[in-house]
Amino acid sequence: MSGLRMLYLLMGVEGLSLLGTRMTSMSIGIWLYHSTHQTTPILWISLFNELPAMLAGSLAGIWVDRLPKRVVLLLSDAGQAVGSLLLMCSFWMGFFSLPLLYVVVFSQGICAMFQAPASQTVTAMLASEEKRDRVNGIKEMVFPLAGIIAPACVSLLYHPLGITGIALVDACTFVASAVFLLSVRLPDESRKELNEVQAAGALRDVFEGIVFLFRHRLIGLVVYTGVITFLLNGTLDMVVPYVSGSSGNIGWGVSFVLACMNAGAFAGALIVALISGFRSRITTLMTGYLLTGLMFIAFVSATGPIWLGVTLFVLMIPLPATNALLNSHFQSIVPPALQGRVFAFLYQIHLASAVVSFAVMGPLVDRILQPAAEEGAHSWLFRYFSDQRVAGIAVLLIAAGIVIIAVTITGMLLRRRMKS
Structure with missing residues (x-):
């Protein structure tokens, strides 16, 4: 498989994961607003999700540079899938709470903190200089496209499936991404043996x-x-x-x-x-x-x-x-x-x-x-x-x-x- 084809397939499964994430976020937002009639809990979802990268994003970059990028992406997808499954179980079994929601989205934010720079590094590895603008342009199309498709999907699935069903769909998208990553091998970047990392x-x-x-x-x-x-x-x-x-x-x-x-x-x-x-x-x-x-x-x-x-x-x-x-x-x-x-x-x-x-x-x-x-x-x-x-x-x-x-x-x- 050529590097560019592999990159486009990776962008496709990442886009699928993003679509699932936006569907879950929208469905939880709808449920929260109708349950609490407040906007603050909804805004706090974004706050807790972005907090890890804001506080420790540079430290995450160290491990992204040291570890194989495929491993970083696999672990990120696995962590976010576990979070979606936990939310699904919490609604299904009746132990959902706002503190649990914030813990889950914070944990998924930690995973995303590693995923984003790793994804950019993989783009540089697989796309040549003359193709890079086009590839990054296509990557930027994924977010607004998910923003167009997600509301339509939620409107169709929210009532028949509920939050539990949409969260399960979200988890499946992460699993699909992980399966793809397990089936490919990314070009070997310069690695260093991981030693015990000290603060200094x-x-x-x-x-x-x-x-x-x-x-x-x-x-x-x-x-x-x-x-x-x-x-x-x-x-x-x-x-x-x-x-x-x-x-x-x-x-x-x-x-x-x-x-x-x-x-x-x-x-x-x-x-x-x-x-x-x-x-x-x-x-x-x-x-x-x-x-x-x-x-x-x-x-x-x-x-x-x-x-x-x-x-x-x-x-x-x-x-x-x-x-x-x-x-x-x-x-x-x-x-x-x-x-x-x-x-x-x-x-x-x-x-x-x-x-x-x-x-x-x-x-x-x-x-x-x-x-x-x-x-x-x-x-x-x-x-x-x-x-x-x-x-x-x-x-x-x-x-x-x-x-x-x-x-x-x-x-x-x-x-x-x-x-x-």
């Missing part, structure tokens, strides 16, 4: 990857993309309350704009997959972020679900494309022996930025911007928005777009200056 050695290995980023002037790119991640994540979560709170919105508006978001993300990944080789990945990446910043402003200026959906579609196109190009850039520059640590550190920075964004953006709107709009304070800031019920969110969206544009233009100028 672990820290030294972590810093080895970070030092590489500094020496090759990549740390600025990590910081820049981390800032963009902060500006995007919490802000994009404001889309649903903005649309649903806008005057004149009709019932299908939220569903339509969410479909447009997923479709835009899918289209962006498809563009990278079709174009493949880019002459300047970083220039293309920054240009994409400029478009996203402009579309935040256009989104607030749009009226009605149709135009809101169109602007969101365009806004989302650059995001998977920039992720694919960023991954290709690091895969091309970072030596295979360091890729686990470098990608784990990159994910750790981005996850930390996302978590801080989720923690900051909501209170910023709820406690500062929206009360100011309703009380008439700083009227010069809010008078341009006809619907004061979402004026606070509108200010945040426009501010995020302006800052994204400003940061990106600054980055472009600094990059040009460094080259000259």
